[in-house]
Amino acid sequence: MTDKYLRLEGFSKQIRGTMISTADYCSRNIHWGGSLSCVEILNSICSLLLNAPDVNSVQDINERLIVSKGHAALALYAVFYQYGLIDDFRQDYQKDGGIFSEELAVGTELGVTCSTGSLGLGLPYAVGKALKTKMKGEDKKIYVLMGDGECDEGSVWESVMFAAQKKLDNLCLIIDRNHLQLDGHTDEIVALNDLEGVFKSFGWNAMTVCGHSYPELDKAFSHQTSGRPTVIIADTVKGKGISFMENNHIWHDRILNRDLLEQAKREVGLCSK
Amino acid sequence: MLEINSKNIRFLSRMGAQGVLGQVVYENACDDADFFALSADLGIPSGFERIMKQFPDKFLDIGIAEANMLSVAAGIADEKTPAIATSWSPFATYRCADQMRVFMGCMRKNIKVIGMGSGLHTPYLGSSHYGVGDVAVAMSIPGIDVIAPADGLEIYAALNAALKNDRPTYIRLTGGDTLPMIYKEDFRFEIGKANLIKQGSDVLIVGCGYILSxxxxxxxxxxxxxxxxxxxxMHTIKPIDTEFLKTASDYRLTVTVEEHSVFGGLGSAVLKALSELNIQKPFCSLGIDDFFPTVGSYSYLLKQCGLDSESIADRIMKKLEKINNNNSVN
Known part of the structure; x- marks a missing residue:
């Protein structure tokens, strides 16, 4: 593995450490599962974007990234913190009058451009952004991260068809395919079946990768097709990195109690406080 | 049905709003009542775990697809079979507004939409989940009942009452994991009939939902x-209890208090009723003003909106002062 990927792997662990230690300051419900599953995806995108000379701040990133699964806000905050783009947010997470809500909310300080959490809104919004970028003749790619459960929303498919119609090859959708939603396994609620094939049939450039592998994600991000929007179906594990949360839907949104917090800290390599 | 006694009143208050919803649905399933429950990937938060396990033929999980849920519910529901459809209140109403309009308004389908965690009861999730205008959406649809119960016992009674009729209904649930205990053993509930909590002589305060406490x-x-x-x-916002509101003429001031936008909710409904009754007395409506509250604890949000008990009292006293000053000028 190259130095680049070793560095990103190291970041993964630290980002998860930041996320878990947020529970030292916040003993309420936190959306653990869907935040932990997309750490590598968000880290990859941020690392990729920050390589561009004109991307230096959270505002610059958020101009190009829409996190439609707003409940993954904690992961995004932790990634931003990892890159030194924001100060330590942990004490301010969920605090009265603060900017670090459990779902992402628009605000100038963080530069979030789309309030998400009401699912099925982020992709169509990103389609509008990508369309405008094209109309202005800008060479800017728009990334949007969406959950697999979110694919249940009808608005997702309205914009999937429209993005292909408009040949939005500057749009890159990443689906965090962690196979779980709040009530259980996606196959038992609304199966997504051959998701890659469905996107292809709608005229998208579609591929499936391991959503925890930096080389695979990297390769996928560099794979562009002219005249077609791209979807990267990132196969992930919900609750990734914490043994008792992995593949367990009850950790979608839950309080991490003292004992389990200590165990989670050990698993991400943090000493007990 | 649970017997109304102090033990069960405590039990219902400890269950929280969604816990009571789950209890009602479970009891109805055990009684083999004719109904169908649907949720948009919120079966567990709706308190439905017991029916999901024990009565799977009574429950449908539609996935995260609220609009689809309402349409499927419309296909299932008929006069004898109410369809209960649950989601967080903004998704249950705003996202499904057209489905509510056509299926519940035009077609009068026997659907009971349950808007959960409404008002400011998903405090840490932030503004995307706050239920500030759900009642306004439901009120705008002709002919549907709109009910906002205040404590565990009333949620229990309201849900059971709604399941016994064939009217399209929106039920607004407010409250966290525990609920206040406002009512005692002498509690009575009838859709469309306001309950008197306390009798006084100067000011009439009309409320509904959790904020009543x-x-x-x-x-x-x-x-x-x-x-x-x-x-x-005023647990039933539509049809509103006009008969009760006639008493407003006996007071110096009528105030409405709601954990909802000041536009299109309880305040608007009461004001309209007062104007139809031709009661020309001072009026003031307290609710969430024209802004989106920012994230924080529930008590922080109430203060932000001027809806904690002290702010409510303060705002009413200021209004009375104004009325007195105007009277002395005149």
Whole structure:
């Protein structure tokens, strides 16, 4: 593995450490599962974007990234913190009058451009952004991260068809395919079946990768097709990195109690406080 | 049905709003009542775990697809079979507004939409989940009942009452994991009939939902300041209890208190009723003003909106001062 990927792997662990230690300051419900599953995806995108000379701040990133699964806000905050783009947010997470809500909310300080959490809104919004970028003749790619459960929303498919119609090859959708939603396994609620094939049939450039592998994600991000929007179906594990949360839907949104917090800290390599 | 006694009142208050919803649905399933429950990937938060396991033929998980849920519910529901459809309140109403309009309004389908965690009861999730205008959406649809119960016992009664009729209904649930205990063993519930909580003589305060408990505390503060208050629970916002509102002419001031936008909710409904009754007395509506509250604890959000008991009392006293000043000028 190259130095680049070793560095990103190291970041993964630290980002998860930041996320878990947020529970030292916040003993309420936190959306653990869907935040932990997309750490590598968000880290990859941020690392990729920050390589561009004109991307230096959270505002610059958020101009190009829409996190439609707003409940993954904690992961995004932790990634931003990892890159030194924001100060330590942990004490301010969920605090009265603060900017670090459990779902992402628009605000100038963080530069979030789309309030998400009401699912099925982020992709169509990103389609509008990508369309405008094209109309202005800008060479800017728009990334949007969406959950697999979110694919249940009808608005997702309205914009999937429209993005292909408009040949939005500057749009890159990443689906965090962690196979779980709040009530259980996606196959038992609304199966997504051959998701890659469905996107292809709608005229998208579609591929499936391991959503925890930096080389695979990297390769996928560099794979562009002219005249077609791209979807990267990132196969992930919900609750990734914490043994008792992995593949367990009850950790979608839950309080991490003292004992389990200590165990989670050990698993991400943090000493007990 | 549970017997109304102090033990069960405590039980229902400890269950929280969604816990009571789950209890009602479970009891109805055990009684083999004709109904169908649907949720948009919120079966567990709706308190439906027991029916999901024990009565799977009574429950459908539609996935995260609220609009689809309402349409499927419409296909299932008929006069004898109510369809209960649950989601967080903004998704259950705003996202499904057209489905509600056509299926529940035009076609009068026997659907009971349950808007959960409404008002400010998903405090840490932030503005995307706050239910500030759900009642306004439901109120705008012709012919549907709109009910906002205040405590565990009333949620229990309201849900059971709604399941016994064939009217399209929106039920707004407010409250966290525990609920206030406003009512005692002598509790009665009838859709469309306001409940008198406390009799006074100067100010009539009309409330509904969880915030009624703050309103009762506000009335206590006002009493200490020599202002005698009547407090009423207008649990049914539509059809509103016009008969009860006739009493507004006996007071110096009528106030509505709601954990909802000041546009299109309880305040608007009461004001309209008062104008139809030709009661030309001072009126003031307290609710969430024209802004989106920012994230924080529930108590922080109430203060931000001027809806904690002290702010409510303070705002009513200021309004009374204004009325007095105007009267002395005249």
């Amino acid at each position: 703050e309103t009762i505390k506000a009335a206590e503060i006002l009493e200490k300041n020599g202002i005698s208050c009547t407090v009423a629970d």
